[in-house]
Amino acid sequence: MNGTIFAAIMHGGIVTLEVAFGAWLIGSVIGLLLAILRQLGGKPAAWVIGILVAILRGVPQLVILYFAFFALPTLGINLSPVTAAIVALGAAEASFTAEYYRAAIATVAREQQEAGRSLGLPELKIFGLIVMPQALVVAVPALLNSLLGLLKLATLASAVGAPEILYNSQLEMNRVGHLLGIAATVIAVYLIVSLPGIHLVRRLERRVSRHLIAAT
Amino acid sequence: MWAQWAHVLASGLVVTLELTGVISVCTIVFSLLLASAAVSEIKPLTRCCRLYSDVVRSIPLLPALIFVYYGLGRDFVQIGVNTFWLACLVFVLSESGYQAEIYRGIFRSMGAGQWEAGRSLGLRWRQIVTRVLLPSCLPAIIPVSVNAVVLILKDTSLASMITIQEVTLSANGLVSTSFQPLQVYILLAGFYLVVVLPIMGLSQLLERRLTRGARRPGIMLGTGFPGARRPVPLDLTDGKAAASAGRDVAGSP
Numbered sequence: 001m002n003g004t005i006f007a008a009i010m011h012g013g014i015v016t017l018e019v020a021f022g023a024w025l026i027g028s029v030i031g032l033l034l035a036i037l038r039q040l041g042g043k044p045a046a047w048v049i050g051i052l053v054a055i056l057r058g059v060p061q062l063v064i065l066y067f068a069f070f071a072l073p074t075l076g077i078n079l080s081p082v083t084a085a086i087v088a089l090g091a092a093e094a095s096f097t098a099e100y101y102r103a104a105i106a107t108v109a110r111e112q113q114e115a116g117r118s119l120g121l122p123e124l125k126i127f128g129l130i131v132m133p134q135a136l137v138v139a140v141p142a143l144l145n146s147l148l149g150l151l152k153l154a155t156l157a158s159a160v161g162a163p164e165i166l167y168n169s170q171l172e173m174n175r176v177g178h179l180l181g182i183a184a185t186v187i188a189v190y191l192i193v194s195l196p197g198i199h200l201v202r203r204l205e206r207r208v209s210r211h212l213i214a215a216t
Numbered sequence: 217m218w219a220q221w222a223h224v225l226a227s228g229l230v231v232t233l234e235l236t237g238v239i240s241v242c243t244i245v246f247s248l249l250l251a252s253a254a255v256s257e258i259k260p261l262t263r264c265c266r267l268y269s270d271v272v273r274s275i276p277l278l279p280a281l282i283f284v285y286y287g288l289g290r291d292f293v294q295i296g297v298n299t300f301w302l303a304c305l306v307f308v309l310s311e312s313g314y315q316a317e318i319y320r321g322i323f324r325s326m327g328a329g330q331w332e333a334g335r336s337l338g339l340r341w342r343q344i345v346t347r348v349l350l351p352s353c354l355p356a357i358i359p360v361s362v363n364a365v366v367l368i369l370k371d372t373s374l375a376s377m378i379t380i381q382e383v384t385l386s387a388n389g390l391v392s393t394s395f396q397p398l399q400v401y402i403l404l405a406g407f408y409l410v411v412v413l414p415i416m417g418l419s420q421l422l423e424r425r426l427t428r429g430a431r432r433p434g435i436m437l438g439t440g441f442p443g444a445r446r447p448v449p450l451d452l453t454d455g456k457a458a459a460s461a462g463r464d465v466a467g468s469p
Contacts, residue, residue, distance in 0.1 A: 058366075058412040059405045060373035063384060067405070070397040152276035159377060166279050173286060183283035187275055194274030 005172045009185055012168030019085045019154040019164060024147045026090025031097025038098070039105065040127065049098075056095035062156055064088045069160040085157035085164075093146055100142035104135040107212060138212065141204040148197045152190070165189070221390055221400065225407050228386030233411070235304065235382060236369040242308040243315055243368065244361050250312060251319035252345045257331060265316065272313030278374050281306050285378040303375045307368070315364050322356045323349055355426035362419040366412055373408075383407055 034053065038046050056064070068091075069084040079087060108131050116126035158167035169182045254265035284306050285299065292302050330352070334344035350357070376385035387404040391397045 054413060054416075055405070055409065058370075058409045058416065060370040060384070060408060062373045062376070063387075063401065063404055063408065066384075066388070066397075067401045070391060071401045074396075074398045155276045155278045156374075158278070166276075166282065169279075170282065179283070179287050183279075183287065186279055186283075190276060190279075191271065191274050195270060198270055198273065 005176065005178065005182065006185065008168045008172050009165060009182065009189075012163060012165035013189060015082060015162060016151065016154045016157075016164040016166075019082060019089065019157050019162065020147065020150040022082075022086035023089035023093055023150050023154070024143075026086060027093025027097050027146060027150070028143055030090065030094035032101055034094060034098035035101035035105065036127070038102065040123065053095040053098060056092050061089060061092045061153060062159060064092050065156055065160060081157060081160045081162035082164075084160055085154065085162050089150060089153055089156070093150060097143065097146055100139050100146070101135065104139040104142070105131060107138050108134045109215075138208055141201050141208055144197070144204065145201050148194060148201065151193060151197075217394075218399075218403070221394075221403055224386050224390055225383055225403060228381060228383035229407055229411070231300075231380065232369065232372050232382040232384075235300070235307075235372045235375060235380070236365065238304050239307045239311065239368050239372070240365045242304070243311045243364065246308060246312045247315035247319050248350075248357075250316035251323055252341075252349060254316065254320045255323045255331065255349075256341060257335075265320075269313045269317050269320075272310055273317070275310070277307075277310050277371060278377060280310060281374055281378055289378070299378060299380055303378060303380055307371065307375075311364070311368055311371070314367075318360050318364075319357065322353050322360070326353050326356060358426060359419050359423035362415060362422060366415050366419065369412060369415070370408070 034049050038049050041049075065085060065088040068079060068088040069081065072079060072084075112130055112134075113126055116130050121129075154164060155166040157164045158170065161167065165186055169186050173179050173182055250265050250268065253261050254269075256262060281303065284302065289299060289302060293299070330348050331344060334348050339347070372382055373384040375382050376388065379385070383404065387400050390400045394400065
């Protein structure tokens with residue numbers, strides 16, 4: 001009996017992982033594209049991206065999720081609850097990760113781009129071979145932090161009926177009660193995952209700032 | 217139709233703003249207390265504050281809200297505390313974990329050595345905090361506090377999940393009666409943007425104004441933009457690194 005409740009919560013946990021990792025991938029990739037376009041795309045591109053980012057950043061993730069799940073079908077785009085959560089949370093996250101990349105790109109010394117130009121390298125190569133490899137290292141802690149955030153944000157997917165950890169716990173609570181036990185289990189799962197994660201990010205950050213100090 | 221919708225959403229927005237106001241004020245005060253305790257010289261107190269921040273930042277906000285509401289909602293209503301205040305309590309406890317870490321970073325980077333200086337002058341903890349630490353860190357504290365208001369305002373949409381009639385729940389009601397989710401949610405997004413974008417602008421303006429001429433607290437990777445929640449601080453003051461403005465991360469709700 002209790003085994004089945006626990007199993008249901010853990011099954012939900014797997015869906016939570018799916019949502020979080022999916023959204024993280026989308027967020028990291030689209031965020032990178034936005035950062036690159038903003039850097040290389042000229043004025044109109046930067047303008048359009050600026051508006052897009054402001055919208056994604058100013059509207060709550062829950063509202064973006066409702067939009068993806070309830071409003072997109074009227075435009076003929078039908079998404080399952082899990083897909084809608086991945087798309088919505090990923091899009092919202094991209095507006096943040098774009099900024100992490102931008103800040104990371106800014107830490108790469110200007111002289112390096114000029115050196116690349118003086119060697120006659122094309123802009124795209126300077127960006128891809130000189131700037132990005134160094135910037136990505138700096139962005140690692142922020143990206144890992146975004147994954148930790150998404151593991152928590154993934155619980156919003158329960159609002160559109162994705163069978164993730166919170167949704168399954170609520171089902172079990174309505175079915176058999178045991179509110180305290182179920183709540184304690186969910187919180188314990190999060191503590192076990194997040195606390196080491198927070199410490200790892202902290203250590204990586206220290207390493208990155210030491211690396212940057214050494215570079216300057 | 218639009219006018220009627222706007223009317224419904226506006227009444228929901230009032231509740232959203234009430235929630236945001238109460239939670240913001242309490243969060244900022246509580247976080248400043250936590251942060252000033254975390255940079256004090258009393259080791260056990262420092263440990264407790266950091267543990268609080270780490271634990272609270274590990275627990276997602278929505279499950280916390282729902283579990284507390286399921287578990288205590290009825291009892292609270294029976295003793296005369298409605299769900300609004302219950303939500304405020306959970307929000308403040310949770311948001312303070314993130315905000316305290318941000319303030320602690322500011323105190324550490326700008327207030328280094330001030331404890332010792334205050335102590336050597338014979339000042340008490342309260343005097344050091346109110347007369348030395350807060351005034352000298354105010355230019356850095358104000359913009360991040362305004363930014364916190366934006367994050368809290370966005371997070372209050374989660375209160376719709378525990379039946380608080382704020383603007384997101386009002387919109388859900390409109391969707392279920394009008395069957396026009398596209399229009400309703402676009403209008404809802406507009407309502408949020410109308411409130412959030414000016415505050416974001418204010419936060420940026422204040423940051424530029426207040427840090428002009430002063431020693432900058434350092435490049436905080438990923439914090440120097442509106443809506444940023446997760447500071448990844450990298451201090452590169454004057455081209456060479458100094459004490460980092462808060463080495464730690466804050467996740468999201």
